[in-house]
Amino acid sequence: MDAYVDPEVREVGDICADTGYFSEAAIGDIENNGEGPTVYCSVEKQSHHRRVEGLLLKVDPLSPGDDAAIKEQMAYRPETK
Secondary structure (H helix, E strand, O other): HHHHHHHHHOOEEEEEOHHHHHHHHHHHOOOOOHHOEEEEOOOOOOOOOOOOHHHOOOOOOOOOOOOOOOOHHHHHHHHHO
């Protein structure tokens, strides 16, 4: 199967997905306890009307911690720089 995938894109570092693709089980399988790529997936609909200037001034929220549920970690990741 790898023969059909361009060598430049065979290794995946991070994955970005829309709300409709959020699944705790799937993300757990992909991230594989830190062995797989990091997933950045929105867990709820958000406004798309943000400006770059506002995002640059935004302060990162407090981390939910390593023992937090996957959904809580996913909600945190897109809110960070």
